[in-house]
Amino acid sequence: xxxxxxxxxxxxxxxxxxxxxxxxxxxxxxxxxxxxxxxxxxxxxxxxxxxxxxxxxxxxxxxxxxxxxxxxxxxxxxxxxxxxxxxxxxxxxxx
Numbered sequence: 531x532x533x534x535x536x537x538x539x540x541x542x543x544x545x546x547x548x549x550x551x552x553x554x555x556x557x558x559x560x561x562x563x564x565x566x567x568x569x570x571x572x573x574x575x576x577x578x579x580x581x582x583x584x585x586x587x588x589x590x591x592x593x594x595x596x597x598x599x600x601x602x603x604x605x606x607x608x609x610x611x612x613x614x615x616x617x618x619x620x621x622x623x624x625x
Contacts, residue, residue, distance in 0.1 A: 536621065560605045567597060 542549070571594060577583040603609050 556604075560601065563601055564605070567594070567601060570594070 574583060574590060578585050
């Protein structure tokens, strides 16, 4: 029951074109999400300056901080770094 299945990297060599398309699409989606985040942020600040919103709005700031952290984790590749470390740990643990 303690068999470890490893990734066959030769399969990924033939999928370079697909991985390039997926990476490009992911980059575009990250850029669109970041532009939307800035739009929401500045739109909120404009509403605050007009007096329609309060600056002290904890749910808004919590959502914005959480979404910005998620964006940075995805854009910087920290998510893939974490998954790589997890894979290495599980491979060493199962070997």
